[in-house]
Amino acid sequence: xxxxxxxxxxxxxxxxxxxxxxxxxxxxxxxxxxxxxxxxxxxxxxxxxxxxxxxxxxxxxxxxxxxxxxxxxxxxxxxxxxxxxxxxxxxxxxxxxxxxxxxxxxxxxxxxxxxxxxxxxxxxxxxxxxxxxxxxxxxxxxxxxxxxxxxxxxxxxxxxxxxxxxxxxxxxxxxxxxxxxxxxxxxxxxxxxxxxxxxxxxxxxxxxxxxxxxxxxxxxxxxxxxxxxxxxxxxxxxxxxxxxxxxxxxxxxxxxxxxxxxxxxxxxxxxxxxxxxxxxxxxxxxxxxxxxxxxxxxxxxxxxxxxxxxxxxxxxxxxxxxxxxxxxxxxxxxxxxxxxxx
Amino acid sequence: xxxxxxxxxxxxxxxxxxxxxxxxxxxxxxxxxxxxxxxxxxxxxxxxxxxxxxxxxxxxxxxxxxxxxxxxxxxxxxxxxxxxxxxxxxxxxxxxxxxxxxxxxxxxxxxxxxxxxxxxxxxxxxxxxxxxxxxxxxxxxxxxxxxxxxxxxxxxxxxxxxxxxxxxxxxxxxxxxxxxxxxxxxxxxxxxxxxxxxxxxxxxxxxxxxxxxxxxxxxxxxxxxxxxxxxxxxxxxxxxxxxxxxxxxxxxxxxxxxxxxxxxxxxxxxxxxxxxxxxxxxxxxxxxxxxxxxxxxxxxxxxxxxxxxxxxxxxxxxxxxxxxxxxxxxxxxxxxxxxxxxxxxxxxxxxxxxxxxxxxxxxxxxxxxxxxxxxxxxxxxxxxxxxxxxxxxxxxxxxxxxxxxxxxxxxxxxxxxxxxxxxxxxxxxxxxxxxxxxxxxxxxxxxxxxxxxxxxxxxxxxxxxxxxxxxxxxxxxxxxxxxxxxxxxxxxxxxxxxxxxxxxxxxxxxxxxxxxxxxxxxxxxxxxxxxxxxxxxxxxxxxxxxxxxxxxxxxxxxxxxxxxxxxxxxxxxxxxxxxxxxxxxxxxxxxxxxxxxxxxxxxxxxxxxxxxxxxxxxxxxxxxxxxxxxx
Ligand SMILES: Cc1ncc(C[n+]2csc(CCOP(=O)(O)OP(=O)(O)O)c2C)c(N)n1
Ligand code: SF4
Ligand SMILES: [Mg+2]
Numbered sequence: 001x002x003x004x005x006x007x008x009x010x011x012x013x014x015x016x017x018x019x020x021x022x023x024x025x026x027x028x029x030x031x032x033x034x035x036x037x038x039x040x041x042x043x044x045x046x047x048x049x050x051x052x053x054x055x056x057x058x059x060x061x062x063x064x065x066x067x068x069x070x071x072x073x074x075x076x077x078x079x080x081x082x083x084x085x086x087x088x089x090x091x092x093x094x095x096x097x098x099x100x101x102x103x104x105x106x107x108x109x110x111x112x113x114x115x116x117x118x119x120x121x122x123x124x125x126x127x128x129x130x131x132x133x134x135x136x137x138x139x140x141x142x143x144x145x146x147x148x149x150x151x152x153x154x155x156x157x158x159x160x161x162x163x164x165x166x167x168x169x170x171x172x173x174x175x176x177x178x179x180x181x182x183x184x185x186x187x188x189x190x191x192x193x194x195x196x197x198x199x200x201x202x203x204x205x206x207x208x209x210x211x212x213x214x215x216x217x218x219x220x221x222x223x224x225x226x227x228x229x230x231x232x233x234x235x236x237x238x239x240x241x242x243x244x245x246x247x248x249x250x251x252x253x254x255x256x257x258x259x260x261x262x263x264x265x266x267x268x269x270x271x272x273x274x275x276x277x278x279x280x281x282x283x284x285x286x287x288x289x290x291x292x293x294x295x296x297x298x299x300x301x302x303x304x305x306x307x308x309x310x311x312x313x314x315x316x317x318x319x320x321x322x323x324x325x326x327x328x329x330x331x332x333x334x335x336x337x338x339x340x341x342x
Numbered sequence: 343x344x345x346x347x348x349x350x351x352x353x354x355x356x357x358x359x360x361x362x363x364x365x366x367x368x369x370x371x372x373x374x375x376x377x378x379x380x381x382x383x384x385x386x387x388x389x390x391x392x393x394x395x396x397x398x399x400x401x402x403x404x405x406x407x408x409x410x411x412x413x414x415x416x417x418x419x420x421x422x423x424x425x426x427x428x429x430x431x432x433x434x435x436x437x438x439x440x441x442x443x444x445x446x447x448x449x450x451x452x453x454x455x456x457x458x459x460x461x462x463x464x465x466x467x468x469x470x471x472x473x474x475x476x477x478x479x480x481x482x483x484x485x486x487x488x489x490x491x492x493x494x495x496x497x498x499x500x501x502x503x504x505x506x507x508x509x510x511x512x513x514x515x516x517x518x519x520x521x522x523x524x525x526x527x528x529x530x531x532x533x534x535x536x537x538x539x540x541x542x543x544x545x546x547x548x549x550x551x552x553x554x555x556x557x558x559x560x561x562x563x564x565x566x567x568x569x570x571x572x573x574x575x576x577x578x579x580x581x582x583x584x585x586x587x588x589x590x591x592x593x594x595x596x597x598x599x600x601x602x603x604x605x606x607x608x609x610x611x612x613x614x615x616x617x618x619x620x621x622x623x624x625x626x627x628x629x630x631x632x633x634x635x636x637x638x639x640x641x642x643x644x645x646x647x648x649x650x651x652x653x654x655x656x657x658x659x660x661x662x663x664x665x666x667x668x669x670x671x672x673x674x675x676x677x678x679x680x681x682x683x684x685x686x687x688x689x690x691x692x693x694x695x696x697x698x699x700x701x702x703x704x705x706x707x708x709x710x711x712x713x714x715x716x717x718x719x720x721x722x723x724x725x726x727x728x729x730x731x732x733x734x735x736x737x738x739x740x741x742x743x744x745x746x747x748x749x750x751x752x753x754x755x756x757x758x759x760x761x762x763x764x765x766x767x768x769x770x771x772x773x774x775x776x777x778x779x780x781x782x783x784x785x786x787x788x789x790x791x792x793x794x795x796x797x798x799x800x801x802x803x804x805x806x807x808x809x810x811x812x813x814x815x816x817x818x819x820x821x822x823x824x825x826x827x828x829x830x831x832x833x834x835x836x837x838x839x840x841x842x843x844x845x846x847x848x849x850x851x852x853x854x855x856x857x858x859x860x861x862x863x864x865x866x867x868x869x870x871x872x873x874x875x876x877x878x879x880x881x882x883x884x885x886x887x888x889x890x891x892x893x894x895x896x897x898x899x900x901x902x903x904x905x906x907x908x909x910x911x912x913x914x915x916x917x918x919x920x921x922x923x924x925x926x927x928x929x930x931x932x933x934x935x936x937x938x939x940x941x942x943x944x945x946x947x948x949x950x951x952x953x954x955x956x957x958x959x960x961x962x963x964x965x966x967x968x969x970x971x972x973x
């Protein structure tokens with residue numbers, strides 16, 4: 001029997017709700033790329049569920065014509081885990097913000113990743129609390145002046161990708177709201193990965209933190225600040241593709257190509273490396289330290305997923321013990337009869 | 343496995359018939375009192391007695407040995423009559439050390455039997471218990487029948503021939519571990535209990551791996567029995583006849599176990615997979631442990647990273663169509679509050695179990711209390727009423743699980759289930775039902791929307807329940823969330839009228855449940871002087887106290903609440919028929935507060951928060967006081 005799946009378009013994934021983000025917000029672009037990418041997967045809309053926490057970014061599910069849940073602040077990975085375990089047949093996305101995922105929800109994010117639940121987590125990182133109108137977030141740089149840090153933040157920021165790699169994330173990637181082709185392709189790879197996919201998206205909040213990522217998005221300078229990763233390729237960057245990353249002992253360093261340094265001296269990207277060391281090293285490359293920031297897939301490895309494990313264990317136990325029989329269970333301890341005569 | 347009671351040993355001493363007895367075994371937490379207590383329970387149940395138990399142990403896993411803080415006790419009442427509590431005053435008390443003696447002797451009735459392991463009353467033992475004199479030598483014990491037994495010496499003697507696989511005899515430490523079975527042997531002799539079930543238990547547990555351990559404990563048990571029979575210390579022993587229970591097949595159940603079984607049964611009856619999201623906490627953990635055995639029953643257990651994740655995972659599973667349950671105790675329920683509010687506004691079915699313990703904060707983890715009632719009623723932000731049901735006894739947990747799921751799935755509403763440490767760890771005989779004869783729990787999911795129509799996720803049926811549309815259904819895609827929902831469409835709505843309307847509807851849903859559940863029943867006079875109104879685990883003490891008070895000529899009726907929210911439809915009427923309403927609670931008056939504000943009547947309270955259940959006598963004296971104050 002063959003069933004012809006209707007060919008879907010981006011428009012089929014749009015719900016009937018008006019999108020309420022501020023004009024110019026980076027969230028629009030992520031929404032557009034998601035809607036554009038999903039038809040490529042061939043997964044029916046009704047099999048897709050978007051679960052979010054709270055924040056501007058977390059309004060996302062309302063705008064998707066799929067199943068969805070706008071849950072509570074920080075807990076989306078926990079809802080998604082329960083849903084995925086209950087319904088392994090569904091494709092489950094988690095949409096979250098930097099405050100939602102890393103502050104109030106840090107614990108759940110960590111555990112979803114280390115369990116390797118088959119979820120796709122997309123973190124909209126605008127380095128600010130958007131919905132609550134502009135307080136600093138766990139990814140705001142030290143010294144950042146915001147409404148709640150008028151003299152500058154004295155917090156040490158958290159690096160989302162380092163965290164994901166530290167939790168042994170099996171798929172860890174980064175993209176940028178305005179880099180639309182790259183974003184679409186990255187989301188697609190995340191969807192296709194078995195296990196937790198974690199994607200950080202640099203997202204501009206043009207109202208409360210405009211330009212936070214301008215070094216990575218400005219046409220004129222972005223090439224010097226971004227390192228586009230490709231599996232098996234040397235790490236080369238710069239407007240003129242004249243710079244590269246070389247390993248010096250345990251430390252990466254930026255080198256200029258030519259003057260005796262060739263491509264072969266550079267670090268080659270290996271997203272499938274069993275050890276997460278390379279991915280961790282890449283995740284730590286920040287502009288402040290003079291490095292280009294990697295985008296693309298840092299790590300993509302295969303590990304057993306939690307939801308598969310749950311199902312397999314159930315099948316295994318059922319095979320061994322036979323399907324459960326409640327009447328037998330109730331009689332599994334000592335029993336005694338009370339006759340009609342007492 | 344079914345066995346018929348039979349005597350393996352026969353006593354030649356005089357035997358007196360008793361209607362029942364209350365016994366407590368107390369010792370250090372390392373002495374194995376809980377183990378022999380449950381053996382005695384099992385043996386008594388197999389003898390056809392009605393039984394009720396009260397295990398009482400310290401919060402520390404290894405409290406300092408020999409200290410008062412480390413005392414662990416197991417109390418049991420067995421009877422030829424219908425009983426509802428583990429008993430008030432003790433007929434017999436076994437103490438394995440001085441700390442156990444001083445902390446428990448107050449509960450032994452005058453002329454009751456005190457059996458003490460005199461070997462452990464040395465100077466060091468006394469010091470550990472903070473004593474400067476030997477309490478066994480005190481005049482204060484004169485009112486009891488004191489039997490001093492060198493249990494340690496006799497146990498070592500009994501097991502000295504036992505050899506392990508390598509032909510070695512047991513070390514002192516291992517030999518001493520059999521002391522509890524020696525003590526059990528004495529009690530079995532004293533009350534004519536059969537040894538066979540315990541011997542079989544030892545064989546099942548150790549027979550294969552450590553036959554020497556099985557043998558040693560069996561020898562200690564028998565030695566204890568023979569000691570009772572031959573030492574000229576006891577004048578007679580006792581017999582307790584079988585109780586007059588409804589015909590059927592019985593087994594012993596503990597509350598948490600019955601609850602877990604009830605949940606699996608409810609899932610089966612409704613054709614659902616059970617999902618349990620939980621995080622370990624005393625005294626709720628056994629539910630997680632028990633349910634995690636049932637992989638071949640379609641049960642999925644998820645030990646989450648915390649209680650918030652536990653409830654959220656359950657809500658996710660409910661959205662996916664599972665029968666979803668989350669369980670904890672007070673501190674964990676506090677963490678779940680925000681998500682419970684979400685489940686309420688999502689109008690998804692969900693069960694939230696609170697096995698209550700002593701509060702506030704970490705409180706008294708291993709002790710019982712009923713002080714989370716108001717938390718269950720109001721412990722969420724905003725107007726978020728939820729139905730609340732409370733179990734009254736260990737075996738009742740089985741029925742409560744099913745009833746809660748029946749209501750939750752029918753009305754599309756989260757239901758809170760209250761149990762408590764006393765019910766959770768207590769055991770009683772349970773008449774085993776035939777699963778095929780239990781009422782099914784019908785659940786349906788919409789399959790499609792008519793051509794040309796849009797799906798309305800917040801439309802309602804006659805119960806005000808919205809449709810439970812499951813992901814994967816082609817034409818029913820919808821989004822839910824915690825922002826206020828527009829009536830019918832479920833879209834986000836900030837409309838003032840709509841918010842009022844939806845708030846009213848959510849309250850009305852709870853109110854209507856009153857018509858779907860059984861009215862409250864009254865035992866005793868239909869009107870008159872006094873009504874005792876109880877809920878939850880105090881059922882046994884209140885039932886017994888009311889019965890005995892009526893036997894003593896007082897006009898006292900009893901009503902026990904199963905649903906605390908909503909109150910049963912006939913409750914208001916009933917309350918009006920009595921001159922006084924007495925509400926005994928293991929809290930500082932939480933049900934009283936609800937009854938007073940809802941029905942505008944005065945109530946008398948009996949409150950206690952000592953980590954222990956009510957004694958029947960405590961309730962009886964309050965009843966007498968309340969009745970007498972009427973004249
Ligand atoms: C329990 C709880 N605490 C606080 C809030 C308030 N709150 C809503 S969103 C938010 C921060 C959102 O920041 P982020 O996750 O970065 O999302 P963004 O709005 O930037 O997309 C906060 C603190 C809340 N809704 N719930
Ligand atoms: S506040 Fe910022 S993040 Fe939120 S919608 Fe507006 S621009 Fe976007
Ligand atoms: Mg943000």
